[in-house]
Amino acid sequence: MHKPELLAPAGDMEKLEIALDYGADAVYLGGEQFGLRAQAGTFSLSDLARAKALVQRRGKRLYLTLNAYLQPSDVELFKGYLEELRPLDLDAYIVSDPGALALVREVDPHREIHLSTQANTTNAGAANFWKQAGVSRVNLARELTLEDIAAIHRCSEMELEVFVHGALCVAYSGRCLLSTALVGRSANKGACAQPCRWNYALVEEKRPGEYLPIEEDARGTYIMNSRDLCLIEHLPELLQAGASWRW
Ligand code: SF4
Structure with missing residues (x-):
């Protein structure tokens, strides 16, 4: 069985260092715009540059949440933000909105894209749809059962990510x-x-x-x-079902 990637959130530089110290293989952060992490702490562009340098030195990966659903008035702002982010060369963006996905592909076509749980992917057809749209990893809807995850894995070559801890x-x-x-x-x-x-x-x-x-x-x-999610005792079954599988 392969070793899964342990992905943790961080709301500031201190939490980022703690996540890395405690074994996270990758960390996700919210920027100052479009990241849905206003309550958890956000990173300015200069903070993101520092975070990227730190994570790179430790041989880990850094993802940015851009998972807001855009209003028409957000579109130009979002494009401008993508332009500002591009030189930071973050490892992946986490999006939900198909419109945001299309804009990332337009402005920054080589950026790795993950789909947020916010997009509610609940079946293999949806996972395959997102693969064709340029997504390389889907964070599945948190409401799925183990059998649901296994069924999606059997019928899709999408890399599957699942939440194992936190608020539902x-x-x-x-x-x-x-x-x-x-x-x-x-x-x-x-x-x-x-x-x-x-x-x-x-x-x-x-x-x-x-x-x-x-x-x-x-x-x-x-x-x-x-109830809050706590799957620490079920990791073997989750991996068996196809979570974190790399094709
Ligand atoms: S279900 Fe509760 S935690 Fe989730 S979005 Fe609604 S109010 Fe917020």
Whole structure:
């Protein structure tokens, strides 16, 4: 069995060094624009250059998230950002929006492109579609089962990446409007306030202000949230299913 790539996020230079010290083979970061990592910390262009130099010295790889869904008014800004990024020669960009993918291919045609979990790839047909579009790796939708991953691997030659640790969404991988609706912070712009994890109570319409508790266990209720992901004990099965397979 091959050794899989361990990919970790980093929100600043200190976290980047920690990720490398603790064995990450590759690290992904968000830049100051279009990266959906506003809450986790972002890197300016000069920070990215320093990060790239550090990662290169350690013989590791550095990926940049560019996984926002673009509005028409974003397109020229995005192209300009790609021009600024190109000299940094980062190892890959992580995108979600087919429009963003097309712009990367136009402005920076040789850049390696990975598809974000945000694009919700849930079947082999979709993985093969993205391969034809120039994507070399797909980070699968986080909602898939082990059998789903194996089925995709059997019918696709796409390199498959899976999340093994961290927060899961109750909605499909962040494609959710809860935070936008309740506090005006868009999950699809990287600014989710995670209202699915807040405490909720039941109110009978004719008795406003009387909150009836909902209890599933001693800590209350989880009606709108899912458990965090922790697959450390399932890595062999995941690899067997085709995660991190290199063709
Ligand atoms: S509110 Fe919850 S389900 Fe929705 S995007 Fe944020 S973390 Fe995900």
